[in-house]
Amino acid sequence: MRRGGVVPFDLAALTLVQEGGEQHKVVATEGRSARVGAVQGRTFSGRGLVGQVVRTKHYLPVTGGVGDKEPVVFAEELPLTGIRSLLVLPLPYGDEVLGTIVLAAEQAGAYGQEVRERLEVIAHSAAISIKNAQRFELIRTLATTDGLTGLVNHRQFQLRYEETMARARRMGVSFGLLLIDIDHFKLVNDTHGHPAGDEVLRAVARRLAQTVREVDLVARYGGEEFA
Numbered sequence: 001m002r003r004g005g006v007v008p009f010d011l012a013a014l015t016l017v018q019e020g021g022e023q024h025k026v027v028a029t030e031g032r033s034a035r036v037g038a039v040q041g042r043t044f045s046g047r048g049l050v051g052q053v054v055r056t057k058h059y060l061p062v063t064g065g066v067g068d069k070e071p072v073v074f075a076e077e078l079p080l081t082g083i084r085s086l087l088v089l090p091l092p093y094g095d096e097v098l099g100t101i102v103l104a105a106e107q108a109g110a111y112g113q114e115v116r117e118r119l120e121v122i123a124h125s126a127a128i129s130i131k132n133a134q135r136f137e138l139i140r141t142l143a144t145t146d147g148l149t150g151l152v153n154h155r156q157f158q159l160r161y162e163e164t165m166a167r168a169r170r171m172g173v174s175f176g177l178l179l180i181d182i183d184h185f186k187l188v189n190d191t192h193g194h195p196a197g198d199e200v201l202r203a204v205a206r207r208l209a210q211t212v213r214e215v216d217l218v219a220r221y222g223g224e225e226f227a
Contacts, residue, residue, distance in 0.1 A: 016099035044075035064111035085110035091127040149205035157219035185224040
């Protein structure tokens with residue numbers, strides 16, 4: 001069991017609600033390697049205690065303990081066995097719950113009222129930090145991504161192109177650049193309307209993104225042009 005800090009635990013996990021609200025993901029863990037390895041990075045539905053805490057905005061279990069029947073904390077396919085103390089705390093931000101803090105210990109009576117109250121203060125502070133980080137990531141994404149297609153935008157493409165060109169010159173290697181556009185795209189807009197044209201752009205962007213290698217870059221160069 002990990003001691004020191006605020007509370008003892010055999011597993012500590014941070015979960016975040018995924019886009020759409022139906023899925024949750026374990027984004028950080030600490031504790032015994034076997035327990036950590038079983039849940040780290042896993043995505044799961046909201047049928048367990050984590051989902052209940054997000055929906056109700058209230059910590060569970062109320063007693064902070066585990067009875068004879070082991071509860072479903074994350075999901076049935078991610079069992080948490082041998083636990084005597086358990087606490088799942090919401091990460092509240094206004095009317096929203098961003099995720100949960102999960103603490104589990106093999107020792108009984110680890111999470112009494114005093115411990116829970118201290119952890120609730122930490123959870124509120126953590127939620128503010130997480131929300132700020134999410135906002136920063138959103139701003140960064142909006143600044144570098146084309147809103148219609150989800151591809152890299154023209155400005156970011158230019159920066160990446162200049163970096164690639166400088167690297168190629170320094171290392172004496174070559175790279176490939178392909179510029180393409182959609183034939184008769186204006187006819188699509190004129191005949192079927194701009195919403196249909198937008199869907200064509202999204203479809204082409206998806207196909208390009210699925211076709212290239214992981215090391216390649218696909219960008220919307222402008223209009224119906226891609227690079």
